[in-house]
Ligand SMILES: CC(=O)[C@@H](O)[C@H](O)COP(=O)(O)O
């Protein structure tokens with residue numbers, strides 16, 4: 001079974017645009033769960049342009065499904081936040097400062113020693129660790145020796161290639177997922193997944209544990225409503 005974790009960054013972006021509390025991020029998280037989401041994802045960034053650090057503490061109090069915090073572990077403030085909140089899962093993303101959105105996975109070969117060290121910090125607190133990687137077999141194989149529990153496949157290339165040639169777009173992900181399974185790693189995926197491309201991805205990656213989806217899902221909710229939209233995404237995963 002592949003779980004759907006709803007990334008609520010975009011709800012925070014909308015709230016922050018007016019400075020008040022509309023939409024109410026906490027209520028939206030509760031509603032996503034009530035409508036069937038099996039997880040809530042947030043990706044606090046150092047400039048707090050969407051999720052604020054304080055939101056993460058408040059969300060921890062009410063999230064009853066899987067709480068997944070994504071972010072850059074090279075920021076000490078992020079590490080401290082995760083250790084204080086103790087979510088079910090932390091996803092380590094190698095973001096550069098000021099990046100508009102995540103745009104690459106870890107080089108798990110070059111950063112092997114660093115990743116081993118930082119992953120052990122989270123594992124000591126019994127937090128499941130996932131690391132964001134491009135769909136490259138060597139990167140997945142080297143991820144397996146870092147101590148991580150899972151990888152999150154960065155799906156931007158798949159999402160963009162899907163319209164032109166879906167067989168070609170999925171091919172590296174199938175190979176990467178096979179390597180992950182062989183190494184005993186769990187498999188998450190995310191970035192630019194949407195109602196068009198999600199089913200083909202999940203059909204071709206049967207061992208997929210979880211997808212985290214934000215931008216497209218929240219955009220679709222403007223047309224279909226949040227409850228319908230979550231149900232529509234869940235139907236792509238069966
Ligand atoms: C890690 C990842 O795939 C990103 O999609 C991220 O979680 C979204 O972050 P932004 O909402 O800041 O673009």
Ligand SMILES: NCC(=O)COP(=O)(O)O
Nearest residue numbers: 007190191192212214215
């Ligand atoms: N990990 C990916 C994520 O949380 C959401 O990415 P996107 O759907 O906003 O591109």
